[in-house]
């Protein structure tokens with residue numbers, strides 16, 4: 001699944017291509033979108049805003065409707081010049097939005113819905129803007145409360161709940177736990193409020209920093225002397241723990257562990273030494 005910062009970048013690029021310009025063509029292979037477009041045509045409307053909310057990409061039209069898409073595992077939005085060759089086969093196309101300069105194509109986008117402002121507010125799956133780590137109106141106190149409410153779940157899982165804190169993906173989950181010294185398998189109830197607050201602050205800092213770095217899909221959280229920010233082919237080289245199974249911890253030299261975690265079986269990396277369980281127990285990895 002794409003990280004929140006990847007969706008954020010996609011939204012920014014889409015915004016540059018579409019915002020403030022009238023749509024010339026709108027089409028979709030989804031009957032509900034086609035029907036909506038037949039009733040109130042998108043062509044002729046301006047794209048007023050493009051934004052990411054967690055892993056959702058939202059495109060707001062001047063007629064008041066918002067197209068909400070979620071990429072899940074395989075979906076993506078591409079931006080082409082007119083006449084440019086598509087990098088995916090035509091049968092993967094689900095949505096096309098064109099203006100006089102660009103053709104944006106949603107390939108294999110599995111979730112795509114038209115919303116009114118009211119239905120958008122009501123929709124529980126699309127994160128509110130104030131729990132998105134990348135938004136200026138991010139409300140850390142609210143997010144700390146939300147995390148604390150998941151007392152009996154492991155912090156590594158809770159950080160991935162997009163309705164609790166939006167924008168943290170699986171890479172950042174492990175990195176956030178490492179930089180705050182929290183064991184990802186620790187239940188939330190065993191953490192202090194200060195620890196939860198530290199994790200939330202780290203989430204904002206790490207995800208935000210990577211958006212600023214803006215170097216394609218490179219994710220950088222390791223700020224030590226081996227720091228590399230661009231042209232790095234080994235994804236683990238710029239990270240503290242993610243993808244570094246068996247390698248020495250950058251802080252203590254202990255070998256980095258790896259374990260499958262949670263109901264969605266996501267892979268988690270950590271250092272036993274730097275991230276002890278509060279009760280002194282150990283987690284095998």
Ligand SMILES: [Zn+2]
Nearest residue numbers: 249252271274
């Ligand atoms: Zn360590």
